[in-house]
Amino acid sequence: MNAIIAEESVLRGWGAGFRAGLGAMIADVLFLVLAFVGVVAVVERYGALQSALYLLGGVLMLVFAVGAWQEARGAASFTDDLEAGATGFQKAFVLAATNPFQIGFWLTVGVGLIKPGTLDVLAHVPGIGDALAGSFVVETGSFALLVGFFGGIVLWITTYPAALARAGRRVDAFAPAVALVSGLVLAGFGMLFLALGVMGLV
DSSP: OHHHHHHHHHHHOHHHHHHHHHHHHHHHHHHHHHHHHTOTHHHHHOHHHHHHHHHHHHHHHHHHHHHHHHHHHHOSSTTOOOOOSSOHHHHHHHHHHTOHHHHHHIIIIIHHHHSSEEEEGGGGSTTTHHHHTTSSEEEETOHHHHHHHHHHHHHHHHHHHHHHHHHHHHOTTHHHHHHHHHHHHHHHHHHHHHHHHHHHHO
């Protein structure tokens, strides 16, 4: 998600980067609703469905990586007017919605966030967890926790694109470089997802 946000921010400005982040966050909201009603757990039960999501996610990442490389070649400077088949919002939403890691998060941590109870956050720190136990306990299943969680996402998708856009304005060469690196990150994860999908089907 951050690779797409970075690419959009340096090539098209803060607004495009923010909209890409918003696409990923909307997918999280969707998963939150599905976790509430128990639908997300279906993916965990069917291994073939998980593998299909890995394969789909991997193919999409490779397609978006090629698009990022083409934009990197075509962008002479920051916020060039580039043609794109899909907006950053669409790309981030589709990748987030087909990302097995994101689904896995909502099957585990996400379900823990919405289930009433308590979570001793620092008790799980390796090595010193026993000494820190009880020092930072969070009440799960509360509206305030969910507001804080999504508030943190909004803060990130606001400040991260702003920092990249500001850097891009200072150095024109920065925009194509970030698009190129974003493409490399997407391609790397795309190949990883394809490998995981194939292994799951074998």
